[in-house]
Amino acid sequence: MISKDARSLLDYLKALLNDVRIKPDIPTDMIDDEDFLCLDKTIKSVREAALELGKGNLSYSIEGKGYVLGSLKALQSSLRxxxxxxxxxxxGDFSQSVHFLGDFSDSFNSMTKQLAVSIQEIKEAQEHFEMVFNTIPDATIITNFEDGSLVAYNQAFIETTKFSVAELNQNPVTIIDLYLNIEERKMLLEKLKKDGYIENAEISFLGRSGEILTGLISSRLIFMKEVPHILSVIRDITELKEIEKKLQKSEELHRLLADNAADVIWTMNLDGKFSYISPSVKKLRGFSVEEVLAQSQEEVLCPGSLIHLQQGLERAIHSVQNNQPFQVFRGELEQPCKDGSTVWTEATVSGIYSEDGRFIGMLGVTRDISERKIMEEEILRLSITDKLTQSYNRLKLDETLEQQFERAKTEAIPFSIIILDIDHFKLVNDTYGHQVGDRVLIELVAALTENVRSDDIVGRWGGEEFLIILPETNLSDGLHVAEKLRDVVETYRFTTAGQVTISLGVSAYRDDLTPESIVSRADAALYQAKENGRNRVEFLE
Amino acid sequence: MERKYAFSWDLLGDIAEGRPYLGNATRIEVYRLMQFTFKDIIEQHVGWEKTNEIFYQAGKLAGQEFYQNMIDKTDDFNNFINQLQTVLKELGMGIFRVEEADMEKGELTLTVAEDLDCSGLPETGYEICTYDEGFIAALLEGFSGIPFVVKETDCWCTGDRTCRFSAKATNEGN
Structure with a gap:
C-alpha cells in the first residue's frame, strides 16, 4: 500500500508520461520541492522534444540537460x-555517405551509390541525346506544345532557316511565327494529341528572310518537367520540290508531245512490258492504251517480228549486265491490229538512262510504214515483171533458175524447164498488126499460167519466147506438163488471131549440167520441135 | 619574448622510427591525462577563463597546422567536410557531422560524437571542449579564409551525448 500523497504523485507522473493533455497543477506537496520541479521540467522537455521530433521538426531547440534529453539531442543531431x-x-554531391548509424548507414549509402549510377546514366543519356540532337543533319527542334516557343534547336535548323544563334537568343522565335499557314500547325497538333506522333507530314515554313521552305516534319510529343513539348525533325525538301516541279513541267511537256504525235512513242522495261505508250497507238492498231499496256509480247508483235523484240531485250540486258551502252535498234515489225489485220511499222529503240548513267529502260518510236511497204512491194513486183504480159521477166527467171539449181544440187530435188515459142508469130504480127500480136502474147501467158501450178514460174524469155520453171518436177513430168500446155494453146482461140500453136523444148536438172546448159538443152529441144514440124514437144536424150 | 616552444608540424616527430614496436597507437586516457593535468596546472596559474582562452588558442593553432598538413585544398565545401570527416574518423578524433551549414551567411551547426576530449567524462555541468572550439574555428577559417568563432552548445559534460558546436563567421579579418 502506498500513501495518498505518493498515489497523487504517481498519477501526476503517469499523466506526464502517458496522457495527451497533462494536468496543469503540480501536486501541492511537491510545489516547493526543487528536485521534483527539476524532474518535472525534464519530463516536460522530453515530452516536447519527442513530440517535435515525431513531427519532424528538427529545428526545435531541445531545452535541458541529462541522459535522456542528451540522447534525444543526439538523435536530432543525426537527423539534422x-x-x-x-x-x-x-x-549532385554523391560523395556523401553515412556512418555509425547501423543498418541505416548501409541502406543510405547503397541508395546514394545507386542514385549516383542512375544520375550518371541519365547524364550520359542526356549527353548522347544532345550529341545526336546537335549532329543530326536535319533541322531538329524542341518547342513548347502550347505556345510554340523554341526551346532547343540544332545547327541544321540554323543552316536551314538562316537565323543566327545571336538572333534567336536576343529575339526568341516561336514556331508559330515560322508557319506559312497556321492551320497546318493546328492540324499537326490535333494529330499529335490523337496519336502522339507525326511522320513525314509536308509543311511550308518561313526562313529568316521570309523565304518559303518546304519540309517533311516528323514529331513526337514529349514531356519536359511535366510540360508537354514537341520534338520535331524537319527534312528540308525545298530544293527537291523545285526539282520535282521542274520535272513535272518537263514531263507534262513531253507527254503532251508524245500524246499528240502521229508516231507511237513508248517506253519499255527490261521485262518487255510497256511502261508508257502514247494514245496514237489506237490509230495505228485499234487498241486503246490500256489494252496495249496489258498485252503480252505475243499480242504486240506478229510471230515473224517477235524475234526482233526478244533479241532487242537480250541485247539490252547484256548491255546492262556488261555496263555497255545500249545500241540503238531500228527495224521493221509487223504488228497485229484489233480488227484482225496487221500493220507494218518501223521502230527505233534507244536506251533511257538515269542521271547517274544507269540504264533504266527503252524508249521507242513506232511509225506506220504500211504505204511504204506497199510501194516497196510494187517496186519489187515491177522489177521482176514483164511489162506487156505481166508474167515474170528474164531477171526473175534467171534468179529462180539459179535458186532451183542450187536447191537441186544441195537437196537433190529435181526441177524441169520448158522453153516455148509461138509458131509463126511473125505471120500473126504481119497479118493482124503488133497490137493483136501483143494481145496474143498476153492471152498466151494467161492460158499458160492457168494451167500450171501456183509454184511454177511462167516468164517471158524474150520476144515471143517463154520459159517455165517447174520446181520438184523430173523430165518425164515436165514433158507431160509441156504436152498439156501445147494442147491447151492449140485448142485456145485467141482474140482476132484465132488458133495459134506453140513449140516446146523440155530439159531437166542433171548433176552434170549447169543452169546455162539446162537452158541450152531446152533451147536445142525447142529448135528440134520447130524442125520437126512445130506444135510439138521435144527433149534431148 | 624568447620562444622555445614555437610549434611546427615537425615537432610531431618521426613516429615510425621512434616507436618501431608501439607505433602510433596509444590510449585515450593518456591524451586526456595530459590535457586535464595541463588544465589543472594552468588554471592554478592563470585562472579558469584564461585557461579556456589558452586552450581555445592552442586548439586554433592545432587546427591551422592540421588544415595545412592533413587537408587537401579545395573550394568545394562538401569536399572539405568529407575530407575532414574521413581524417577525424581515421585518427580516432571523433565522428564529425554537419547539422546545418550556410556558408553565405557564415553560420554552421556542427557536431562531434565520440569526441576525443570529452565523450564518457563525468558530468561537470559546463562545456569543456574549448580546445575543439579553437580547432574547428581554425579549420573553417583555413577553408574559407574567413575567421570564425566557434562555441560549444552541448557537451557530454553537460549531460548530452554529442558535442554540438555553433560556428559563426566574424569580420575580424576584414
Missing amino acids: NLTWKTKAIAA
Whole structure:
C-alpha cells in the first residue's frame, strides 16, 4: 500500500508520461520541492522534444540537460546531419555517405551509390541525346506544345532557316511565327494529341528572310518537367520540290508531245512490258492504251517480228549486265491490229538512262510504214515483171533458175524447164498488126499460167519466147506438163488471131549440167520441135 | 619574448622510427591525462577563463597546422567536410557531422560524437571542449579564409551525448 500523497504523485507522473493533455497543477506537496520541479521540467522537455521530433521538426531547440534529453539531442543531431547530407546529394554531391548509424548507414549509402549510377546514366543519356540532337543533319527542334516557343534547336535548323544563334537568343522565335499557314500547325497538333506522333507530314515554313521552305516534319510529343513539348525533325525538301516541279513541267511537256504525235512513242522495261505508250497507238492498231499496256509480247508483235523484240531485250540486258551502252535498234515489225489485220511499222529503240548513267529502260518510236511497204512491194513486183504480159521477166527467171539449181544440187530435188515459142508469130504480127500480136502474147501467158501450178514460174524469155520453171518436177513430168500446155494453146482461140500453136523444148536438172546448159538443152529441144514440124514437144536424150 | 616552444608540424616527430614496436597507437586516457593535468596546472596559474582562452588558442593553432598538413585544398565545401570527416574518423578524433551549414551567411551547426576530449567524462555541468572550439574555428577559417568563432552548445559534460558546436563567421579579418 502506498500513501495518498505518493498515489497523487504517481498519477501526476503517469499523466506526464502517458496522457495527451497533462494536468496543469503540480501536486501541492511537491510545489516547493526543487528536485521534483527539476524532474518535472525534464519530463516536460522530453515530452516536447519527442513530440517535435515525431513531427519532424528538427529545428526545435531541445531545452535541458541529462541522459535522456542528451540522447534525444543526439538523435536530432543525426537527423539534422542526414538532412544536410540529403540536400548535398540532391545538389549532385554523391560523395556523401553515412556512418555509425547501423543498418541505416548501409541502406543510405547503397541508395546514394545507386542514385549516383542512375544520375550518371541519365547524364550520359542526356549527353548522347544532345550529341545526336546537335549532329543530326536535319533541322531538329524542341518547342513548347502550347505556345510554340523554341526551346532547343540544332545547327541544321540554323543552316536551314538562316537565323543566327545571336538572333534567336536576343529575339526568341516561336514556331508559330515560322508557319506559312497556321492551320497546318493546328492540324499537326490535333494529330499529335490523337496519336502522339507525326511522320513525314509536308509543311511550308518561313526562313529568316521570309523565304518559303518546304519540309517533311516528323514529331513526337514529349514531356519536359511535366510540360508537354514537341520534338520535331524537319527534312528540308525545298530544293527537291523545285526539282520535282521542274520535272513535272518537263514531263507534262513531253507527254503532251508524245500524246499528240502521229508516231507511237513508248517506253519499255527490261521485262518487255510497256511502261508508257502514247494514245496514237489506237490509230495505228485499234487498241486503246490500256489494252496495249496489258498485252503480252505475243499480242504486240506478229510471230515473224517477235524475234526482233526478244533479241532487242537480250541485247539490252547484256548491255546492262556488261555496263555497255545500249545500241540503238531500228527495224521493221509487223504488228497485229484489233480488227484482225496487221500493220507494218518501223521502230527505233534507244536506251533511257538515269542521271547517274544507269540504264533504266527503252524508249521507242513506232511509225506506220504500211504505204511504204506497199510501194516497196510494187517496186519489187515491177522489177521482176514483164511489162506487156505481166508474167515474170528474164531477171526473175534467171534468179529462180539459179535458186532451183542450187536447191537441186544441195537437196537433190529435181526441177524441169520448158522453153516455148509461138509458131509463126511473125505471120500473126504481119497479118493482124503488133497490137493483136501483143494481145496474143498476153492471152498466151494467161492460158499458160492457168494451167500450171501456183509454184511454177511462167516468164517471158524474150520476144515471143517463154520459159517455165517447174520446181520438184523430173523430165518425164515436165514433158507431160509441156504436152498439156501445147494442147491447151492449140485448142485456145485467141482474140482476132484465132488458133495459134506453140513449140516446146523440155530439159531437166542433171548433176552434170549447169543452169546455162539446162537452158541450152531446152533451147536445142525447142529448135528440134520447130524442125520437126512445130506444135510439138521435144527433149534431148 | 624568447620562444622555445614555437610549434611546427615537425615537432610531431618521426613516429615510425621512434616507436618501431608501439607505433602510433596509444590510449585515450593518456591524451586526456595530459590535457586535464595541463588544465589543472594552468588554471592554478592563470585562472579558469584564461585557461579556456589558452586552450581555445592552442586548439586554433592545432587546427591551422592540421588544415595545412592533413587537408587537401579545395573550394568545394562538401569536399572539405568529407575530407575532414574521413581524417577525424581515421585518427580516432571523433565522428564529425554537419547539422546545418550556410556558408553565405557564415553560420554552421556542427557536431562531434565520440569526441576525443570529452565523450564518457563525468558530468561537470559546463562545456569543456574549448580546445575543439579553437580547432574547428581554425579549420573553417583555413577553408574559407574567413575567421570564425566557434562555441560549444552541448557537451557530454553537460549531460548530452554529442558535442554540438555553433560556428559563426566574424569580420575580424576584414
